[in-house]
Amino acid sequence: MTETKSTAELLARRAHLLGPAYRLFYDEPFHPVRGEGVWLYDAAGTPWLDAYNNVVPLGHARPEVVEAIARQASVLNTHTRYLHEGILDYAERLLATMPPELGHATFTCTGSEANDLAMRIATAHTGNTGLIVTRFAYHGVTSALACASPSLGQYVRVGEHVRLVDAPEGADAGTGQRFAEGVRAAIADLKAHGIAPAALLVDTVFSSDGVFTAPTGFLREAVDVIHAAGGVFIADEVQPGFGRTGEAFWGFLRHGVVPDIVTMGKPMGNGHPVAGLAVRPEVMKEFGQASRYFNTFGGNPVSMAAASAVLDVIQRNGLQDNALQVGNYLRERLAALGQRHALVGEARGAGLFIGLELVTDRATRAPATAQAVKVVNGLRQRQVLLSATGPQGNVLKIRPPLVFTREHADLLVERLDEVLGTLQ
Secondary structure: OHHHHHHHHHHHHHHHHHOOOOOOOOOOOOOOOEEEEOEEEOOOOOEEEEOOOOOOOOOEOOHHHHHHHHHHHOOOOOOOOOOOHHHHHHHHHHHOOOOOOOOEEEEEOOHHHHHHHHHHHHHHHHOOOEEEEEOOOOOOOOHHHHOOOHHHOOOOOOOOOEEEEOOOOOOOOOHHHHHHHHHHHHHHHHHHOOOOEEEEEEEOOOOOOOOOOOOOOOOHHHHHHHHHOOOEEEEEOOOOOOOOOOOOOOHHHHHOOOOOEEEEOHHHHOOOOOEEEEEOHHHHHHHHHHOOOOOOOOOOHHHHHHHHHHHHHHHHOOHHHHHHHHHHHHHHHHHHHHHOOOOEEEEEEEOOEEEEEEEEEOOOOEEOHHHHHHHHHHHHHOOEEOEEEOOOOOEEEEOOOOOOOHHHHHHHHHHHHHHHHOOO
């Protein structure tokens, strides 16, 4: 009774103070008070398995990151218009994880800011304004990106300079060709309206579209198409980056392409707001000559210390390989649930970025949208946290911290099996 009253009071205060735009997960809102590793804890001390929050790739409250933030904050924190070794050391380490063609790094606080800056750079470099994204993409909340993020909702108006293409479904030999044909048609439509293409911007695991990662290499033809049209390719690595796919440190590396710009954020500081981009020097040139770039907090010494600690732990503890091994194991176990539950469709993804499609008919892939809502809420009732994605909201979105183990995967599958059993 006390918890119910507390939740009701928090909801009332939230509505009064924060207004109507914010949204909460779950029919019964969740109220964590602390986190440790892959667990979140409520006020009663009950542990909840976090299979959703990729913002903390090292797990919640990772000691190395906490210590790095506290240590640097106790010495100096200021902006990037003074000299400081921290930003240079981190930029050097970050760029070393990427192809050598990507020679400059610029830092922001959020992925939205990174994608916004990427578009400014692309526009300055190409002299064009057209932008191509997937049909249910999410790339940010600034004005420039919200109009290119149809997953934000039906009332978000797609920009007149933006064209939408179908996500690369299929996972067969023709996937890349079909996606490239969509990009080619979008370019033609832009030109028919007097707009030249500046960029193709994609999340390289297509997470909001429903998680599409196969076959590896399918992005190459579309990248060739945008380059031939005079535009640049921006790889949005905010969600797939930092080893999450297991197969590569960056999602674009799975496809054998070198982007013109790579944007990143979310997991970069293990919860501390760090984001940024890497860019080919020749692509950055026009923007750098014509504009000043300044971000009060982007690249500050504390943020760089947090980001550097994240790289330390990922590399030292082999978390990319852990993502590969545990991700493969989890995906196999999820797929096996299809033998017991008719709702289970395709289990897809790479590493610890997995989409489990729920369908009412496997032959037609009719989306089980209502059932997906029940599954997400049923898991919440069983102390497992995840969400759903895709245009129809029928793909379970599983992207736990990279420290997830097989034991954690077994627990997730066990609880999911229970919930699916209640829906037969």
